[in-house]
Amino acid sequence: MVGDERITKLRGPLKELRTCGRIVVTKRGRLIAETIEAHDGIDCQGIIDAKHVLSGTTVTLGPKSDYHGDLTAPGVVMENGAKVKPCRFAVPEDPLDLATLFLSSEREDSG
Amino acid sequence: MAETGDTTVVGADSHFKGELSFERIAKIVGRFDGKITGKGELQVSQNAKCKADVEAAGVQVDGLVEGNLNAKDTVKLNGSGVVRGDITAAKMVMTEGASFHGMCAVGPDSHKPAAAAPPQPSSQPGQTGQPGQPPKK
Numbered sequence: 198m199v200g201d202e203r204i205t206k207l208r209g210p211l212k213e214l215r216t217c218g219r220i221v222v223t224k225r226g227r228l229i230a231e232t233i234e235a236h237d238g239i240d241c242q243g244i245i246d247a248k249h250v251l252s253g254t255t256v257t258l259g260p261k262s263d264y265h266g267d268l269t270a271p272g273v274v275m276e277n278g279a280k281v282k283p284c285r286f287a288v289p290e291d292p293l294d295l296a297t298l299f300l301s302s303e304r305e306d307s308g
Numbered sequence: 309m310a311e312t313g314d315t316t317v318v319g320a321d322s323h324f325k326g327e328l329s330f331e332r333i334a335k336i337v338g339r340f341d342g343k344i345t346g347k348g349e350l351q352v353s354q355n356a357k358c359k360a361d362v363e364a365a366g367v368q369v370d371g372l373v374e375g376n377l378n379a380k381d382t383v384k385l386n387g388s389g390v391v392r393g394d395i396t397a398a399k400m401v402m403t404e405g406a407s408f409h410g411m412c413a414v415g416p417d418s419h420k421p422a423a424a425a426p427p428q429p430s431s432q433p434g435q436t437g438q439p440g441q442p443p444k445k
Contacts, residue, residue: 255404275402277382281414290390290407 224261233266320355334364336371354388367397369406376410383414 213232214220220235222228226243233245236253247266250256256270260278267285275281314332318324323339330346336356344350344358349366352358356371363378369389377383379397387405394411396418402408 272404273402273406273408274404275385275400275414277399277401279400279414281400281412281418283411283413283418286408286410286412288406288408 222262224259239270318356352389361393 211228211230213234214228214230215232215234217236219237219240220228220233221240222243222245224242227246228241228244229246231247232249232251233239233247234251238254239245239250239252239256240259241257241262241264242259243261244263245266250266250268250270252268252270254270255272255274256268258264258273258275258279258281260276262276263280263282265282265284267287269287271289273286273288316328316330316334318328318334318336318338318340320337323341325341327343328334328340328345330344330348330350332348333351334344334346334348335351335353336358337353338356340356340358340360342360344360344362344364346364348364349368350362350364351368352371352373354370357374358372359374361375361378362373365379365381366383367377367379368384368386369377369391370386371388372390372392374392376394377391377397379395381397382399382401383395383397385391385395385400385402385406385408387403389403390407392409394413395408396413398414398416398418400412400414
């Protein structure tokens with residue numbers, strides 16, 4: 198499913214949810230899917246249960262949130278009280294990989 | 309290694325290799341390689357490098373930690389903090405700008421060891437063996 202508008206309620210399993218926008222899971226909200234991809238970030242105040250989660254900007258996990266899913270994001274804000282079930286986090290120091298870019302441009306200059 | 313009041317400090321110009329245990333507060337400002345165990349809070353300062361498995365009540369990270377963090381209470385991963393390893397804690401606060409690569413488990417039950425198998429119902433005569441039900445008369 199590609200989410201381009203506000204979905205207030207959707208029953209049944211969801212394999213993937215992809216959007217170029219932002220996903221907001223409110224306090225009593227619950228998002229269960231295999232893959233979640235949001236290029237403008239994720240704000241989770243409720244429940245997210247997924248296998249893989251990819252975010253283009255910062256992911257916020259609120260104080261009442263309950264999160265599960267291997268996460269790749271350039272930044273995470275986790276508030277006191279958030280629960281995380283065992284999963285892998287990949288939050289890079291250099292999300293745009295500027296170090297590699299800088300090194301390659303240096304090599305080009307010298308070569 | 310210096311002690312200032314209740315705080316044990318590994319200074320900026322020092323490199324400690326080995327095992328450290330502390331009671332209240334330990335602060336790594338320089339480099340540390342080994343293992344850290346404590347009942348209080350471990351603070352890893354901004355330019356510090358800590359290659360260690362850590363077990364403490366609380367951990368506050370502003371520098372680099374390579375190793376697993378296990379906290380009974382809170383792990384605070386601040387904006388300049390980098391963790392390469394697994395984090396297990398009852399509570400965790402992570403600020404924007406912090407970097408973390410590893411497994412994460414946060415919640416009041418996460419730091420406890422895996423739950424033991426529930427006790428088997430006794431197979432004494434007179435009991436049916438159905439758990440949670442009174443024996444039939």
